[in-house]
Amino acid sequence: MGLFDDIAQGFRNLTGGVDQELLATGILARGEIVSMTLSGTTVSIMNAPVERSCTFVVNVIRDGQQPYQATITQRVQEIVIPQLQQPGVVLALRVDPADPSRVAIDFGSQPPEVNLPENTGPGSAADILANGKPITVVLVANQPIGVNNHKGDPVHALTLTVATGVPEPYQIQVGNAVPASALPLVYPGSKLHAKLGAGPNDVVVDWAAGAAS
Known part of the structure; x- marks a missing residue:
């Protein structure tokens, strides 16, 4: 230069x-x-x-x-x-x-649009699904954010009400990947199985478990 x-x-x-x-x-x-x-x-x-x-x-x-x-x-x-x-x-x-x-x-x-790398460490979605506390959540709103997980599933910003499995219901917004097979479950008011990690915001929807009754 x-x-x-x-x-x-x-x-x-x-x-x-x-x-x-x-x-x-x-x-x-x-x-x-x-x-x-x-x-x-x-x-x-x-x-x-x-x-x-x-x-x-x-x-x-x-x-x-x-x-x-x-x-x-x-x-x-x-x-x-x-x-x-x-x-x-x-x-x-x-x-x-x-x-x-x-x-x-x-x-x-x-x-x-970008793909995130796989993360399997403590606090990751995979870890929470495997070891987290079972809860149920109600979907309030969702919005794709232009990012995919390592499998190519789009990540959505989910507004959720944590309904059961906690002392008091509360509302959060989290980023969760949504596979194509789960799209029929993605609508306001949908009640879903989820897992709760170490903190109140560490919530991962268990799409494979289907809708909660």
């Missing part, structure tokens, strides 16, 4: 400019915004819309890899900032394959 490249990189770092090489060559990944902080630095080039430098903390979800968090400082058009501040915003990211901490938001691409 030459002197002028160094100067350009320094200006991009200062103003939140995106690394075009990273956008062009980085691995496409799925990003979930955890937090967003606005700076006082704005830039407008050749009468283009005003952009503000923002710092994002995102969950980075790459195909077949464990999710992790990264921090991104990048300019964003001010007109889209209110949309990005809504809960649950998902974005396309570009990740440097040689340095996964280098991440940029790719506003020109759609967030990819």
Whole structure:
């Protein structure tokens, strides 16, 4: 990298400019915004819309890899900032394959659907199904989140009422994979068998057990 490249990189770092090489060559990944902080630095080039430098903390979800968090400082058009501040915003990211901490938001691409790696350790869905406490839950709502488990089953955000097997009923939202065979059970009011792990939010629906009476 030459002197002028160094100067350009320094200006991009200062103003939140995106690394075009990273956008062009980085691995496409799925990003979930955890937090967003606005700076006082704005830039407008050749009468283009005003952009503000923002710092994002995102969950980075790459195909077949464990999710992790990264921090991104990048300019964003001010007109889209209110949309990005809504809960649950998902974005396309570009990740440097040689340095996964280098991440940029790719506003020109759609967030990819990704498959998570298999997890069988303590607290995993497999562990809770094998060793958890039997309970029943009532499905309140569900929404696919664009992520699949290692088998290719889509993961849904499930809003559940934990109905029996606990001292008092309570409501939670959890991510559970939903196999195709279980789709007839996925409707509001569906009463289902489930297993409860160590914490109140460690709930996994036992789709193989079918509907609860």
